[in-house]
Amino acid sequence: MSRLKDAFMTIEEKYHSLKVQFVQTLPKLLAFNQWNNKLLADTEEECGFVKGYCHIIFPGGIREIVDFFENWQDQNMLDLLSQQETPIKIRDKIDLALRIRIKNCIANPTNITPNSQTSLREATLVATKQSKKATINGLLRRLTPPRNDASLLELNTNQVSYINSKLVHLRNRSYFTTPSNSIFATKIAFRTCDLIWRYAGDKSIDYNYYTKRGLLLSVYITSILYYIQDESENNVDTDQYITKSLSNIITMTSKCKNMLKLPNPVDIPIIRLFS
Template identity: 25%
Template sequence: MTETALQPRERILNAALNLIPFEGWTDKMLAQAVEAAALPQGADALYFPEGVLDLLAFWSEQLNDEAAEALSKLDLGALKIRDKVTQGVLARLEAIGPHEDAARRAMARLSLPDSFLTGRMSATGQLWSAADMIWRAIGDTSTDANYYSKRTILSGVIAASLPVWINDSDPAKEKARAFLDARIANVMQFEKFKWQVKSATKDWPSPASILGSIRYGGLPKFKRRRRRS
């Protein structure tokens, strides 16, 4: 697809990615990107009304789409959950491609106070969206508390792995991959611990039933497991 055939937002983003290593994620850079994309003056306000943070969020969404497409081409059904999650994070990191300096500067821009309360445009919002994309792409269908815990934990893994990835000058990213493997291992240990706690307490009464029993007299009885002789 030629540059002129792309949608205006994509044309602005492509131009911006060439300028960011020199100008950073600034409103000045955004205006220059509009000019470089051969769009009329003021197009930045039309296509990115929230300014450069809007552009940054759009790039993050594009990276999510690229990663999801890459994951759709893998035989995920043959992989264990740990390997699925690892492939998901790798796909998201690899989508950055040659624009690691833009990603590095994006991290710095998102650390400024004006990005803290911007929803999808904040660092937290973008990490959550990336984690959500990965879980959905690998087939997660949870709707209970696990839905939130999985995405929260994976957001932390991505946040920790991103700076290691973009600062690893080795084309094979051996150190970054080893770091990611260690973080995923930590997550799997935590999930195993959660399962053990859930199994050990499955016969316990709920806090609500305990409080109700105290209020109306008596305490609920705990089920005792029979000892094996």
């Protein structure tokens, strides 16, 4: 059946399927690597590809892979949002979308079986061994070698997933903050903000299109940075930060509108004299 299905796939569909397989494998390796050729080689091996095959399906190299990886996460966000009850208010829609995009879009980053203590123990040991050089403050202090097996199980499945999610964000930050990638990074983040606004129902095509996305861009980027450092239970501080940041943006926008509101010409004495 699989062979029959493959026979009817176009080259583009086959390549797209292979690209998705590649980026689905990336997170658990990227968490403890950098964006470099070693990461690509390790991912190829994990996927069962021949050496150098990723350069066939991604001829643009690492930048094209990053682009596809971020777009894949955007689509995950939309899929997850479709499974949620849609909030009524636009602000709440954006709030929900940001939380999901930042915290929940890397699907199964550690391939942990939820009810398997053995899988959790192995995943935690791997994280402990490979994250010694990482620089996330209190987060990675929890991954230092434990004194006994009971300590290994202190991190539940969600916590290990969050840890890998944060490490992936950290690797992306290192890549995007390289000066040569600054414009590319802005383009990628702007695309995500555009999708969030579209999910919220925005259909603006005038200057508001850019101002809305520009303001959301600042919230999106700073929220990722906050999330990386967040040590709160279930990262509730990140949720509060997102909500507060959106509220501040709305307040600031309202004040700007009042400041830029021009008076009616007939209310200006000197003009009224000539009318």
